Amino acid sequence: MSIEIKLSRSNRIYRPDEPLEGKVIFKLNSGASYQSIRITIDGAVNLQVRGGSAGVIESVYGMIKPIQxxxxxxxxxxxSSGKLGSGTTEIPFSVILKDRKEENLEKFYETYHGNNVNIQYLMIVDVVRGYLHKPLAETMEFIVESEKDNLLQKPVSPEMVFFYITQDTQRHQLLPELKSGSQS
Structure with missing residues (x-):
């Protein structure tokens, strides 16, 4: 049995107020029953201190638990409970990260992967099966972009500007010497 998560956007980039849509694809050799299929959305900041120049104190802080x-x-x-048939089964889903109608004080930060800090959003699909069967899970990272409303200034629209660089248009302090060929 294999599980695959396929999001509606191939680039996996979403804003907090947009629905996270897609489908969960199951590929089975034979039918299987389940108690529930659940999607969990999780966002965390991971702090890491790299070895080498880190001292004793810094190495202790390198083991910090992720911040939710x-x-x-x-x-x-x-x-809810049911049975999946053999072959390929696709189950669509839609999850809203942040509902504009509700007063939600959560702040979503942009996804970021740096040397010492990672801001990461994960989608986890859990298939809870019977007592004698091992539960199944699949995880996929998606990318969160900041909301345009929260930007300090509106982004400047790109313009195309034509320009030419020639020897005559350059104003460099060595230009007269370059033209004359003399060295001082």
Missing amino acids: IMNSKKVVDVR
């Missing part, structure tokens, strides 16, 4: 961005993990039940 979202106040609570968002859990959505996609399907």
